[in-house]
Amino acid sequence: MGGVHGTYLAAVPARASHALVRRRLAGSIVGGGGALVYRPISVLGWGMTFHWKCCPWPRFRAMRREYDAIVARLISKAQRDGVPGERDDVLVLMLSSRYDDGTTMSRGEVADELLTLLAAGHETTATTLAWAVERLRRHPDVLRALVDEADAGGDALRQATIFEVQRTRPVIDLVGRQVQADHLRIGRWTVPKGYAVLVSITLLHENPAVFPDARTFDPRRFLDVRPDLHHWIPFGGGARRCLGAAFAHMEMNVVLRTMLRDVTLLPTSDPAERWHLRGVANAPAKGGRAVVRYRVGATRPPQHDAAVRVRRKEGV
Numbered sequence: 434m435g436g437v438h439g440t441y442l443a444a445v446p447a448r449a450s451h452a453l454v455r456r457r458l459a460g461s462i463v464g465g466g467g468a469l470v471y472r473p474i475s476v477l478g479w480g481m482t483f484h485w486k487c488c489p490w491p492r493f494r495a496m497r498r499e500y501d502a503i504v505a506r507l508i509s510k511a512q513r514d515g516v517p518g519e520r521d522d523v524l525v526l527m528l529s530s531r532y533d534d535g536t537t538m539s540r541g542e543v544a545d546e547l548l549t550l551l552a553a554g555h556e557t558t559a560t561t562l563a564w565a566v567e568r569l570r571r572h573p574d575v576l577r578a579l580v581d582e583a584d585a586g587g588d589a590l591r592q593a594t595i596f597e598v599q600r601t602r603p604v605i606d607l608v609g610r611q612v613q614a615d616h617l618r619i620g621r622w623t624v625p626k627g628y629a630v631l632v633s634i635t636l637l638h639e640n641p642a643v644f645p646d647a648r649t650f651d652p653r654r655f656l657d658v659r660p661d662l663h664h665w666i667p668f669g670g671g672a673r674r675c676l677g678a679a680f681a682h683m684e685m686n687v688v689l690r691t692m693l694r695d696v697t698l699l700p701t702s703d704p705a706e707r708w709h710l711r712g713v714a715n716a717p718a719k720g721g722r723a724v725v726r727y728r729v730g731a732t733r734p735p736q737h738d739a740a741v742r743v744r745r746k747e748g749v
C-alpha cells in the first residue's frame with residue numbers, strides 16, 4: 434500500500450496477546466513523529482471484548498451451529514431442485530462447479546463461501562448504504578441534486594456520493610499485513626519480520642493533507658474523478674484489496690438509484706448518528722434511521738399495501 438503519511442500506521446507483533454498489543458501500541462508506533470495512533474485501539478478493543486467480556490464463545494458456537502443447519506437445508510434443497518437451467522443462483526452455481534480434477538466443492542466449502550458472501554459482502558454493503566441514508570438526510574442540498582440527477586437518468590454525482598460516504602464513513606477501520614521479509618522500511622521506520630502493520634482507514638481518510646477540508650461531507654470532490662487508490666482505501670489496497678469492490682459499488686448504485694426514484698427521503702436536523710461497531714462493520718448507531726414518503730408513480734413493493742393494511746388494523 435502506498436501513500437504513507439503521518440499517524441495512521443501501527444506496527445504490532447503479529448502473535449501478541451491483546452494486552453501486549455495494547456502495550457505495544459503505546460510504545461511501538463510507526464507514524465509521524467512517533468505519535469501514538471489512538472483510533473486503532475478502539476478497533477482492537479473489539480477483539481478484547483470478544484475474548485474477555487461474558488465469554489461469548491458458547492453463544493458464538495451455538496449461532497454457528499444454527500447457521501450450519503440452515504445452510505445444510507439450503508444445500509439439500511438446491512440439490513433436489515438441481516434440474517439444469519431451473520435455477521441460476523450463486524448456491525446452485527457453486528454446487529455445480531468443478532475443480533480442475535473434476536471433483537466438486539464439499540458442503541463445508543460451500544457453507545464457508547456463503548458465510549464470506551454474508552459477512553464480507555452483505556454486512557459491509559448494507560452498512561455503507563445505511564451511512565449513505567444517514568449522510569444524505571443531513572445534507573439536503575446533495576440529496577436534492579441526487580434526486581434531480583436520478584430523474585434525469587444520470588449517475589455521476591451518485592457515484593461520487595458513494596465514494597464520499599465510504600471516505601467519511603468507512604465501515605471497516607483497519608487493514609493489516611504481516612511482515613514476511615526480514616524487515617520492512619516505511620519512511621524512516623523499520624518494522625521487524627513477524628510484526629503486523631495496521632493501517633487505520635479512518636485516519637488516512639481524515640488526513641487534510643490528502644483530502645482538503647477532510648471533515649466535510651462533499652461528494653463533489655469525486656465528481657468525474659476516480660479516487661486515488663493509495664489514499665481512498667475503504668476496500669483496503671494492493672494484492673489483497675477487497676474482491677467484491679466492483680460488485681459492491683454496482684449494488685450500492687442500484688439500491689440508491691431505486692431509493693431516490695421511488696421515495697422521498699426526508700431531511701433531518703438531528704445530530705449525526707454515532708459510530709457503532711456491529712461485530713464486522715462500523716454502523717450508524719441508530720441504523721441510519723430514515724423517514725420516507727413514496728413518490729407519486731413510484732413502484733411499491735407488492736407486499737406494501739397488505740403490510741399497511743395490517744398495520745392500520747392493528748392501529749399502528
Ligand code: HEM
Pocket residue numbers: 549550553554555557558561604605607608609667668669670671672673674675676677678680681
Ligand atoms: C461496501 C462494501 C465492502 C467493503 C467496505 C469491503 C471492505 C473490505 C476490506 C477493507 C477488505 C480487506 C482488504 C485488504 O486487506 O486490503 C476486504 C476483503 C475482502 N472482501 Fe470486501 N468489502 C465490501 C464488499 C464485499 C463484497 C460484496 C464481497 C463479495 C461479494 C467482498 C468480499 C471480500 C473478500 C473475499 C475479501 C478478502 C480478499 C483477500 O483477502 O484476498 N467484499 N473487503
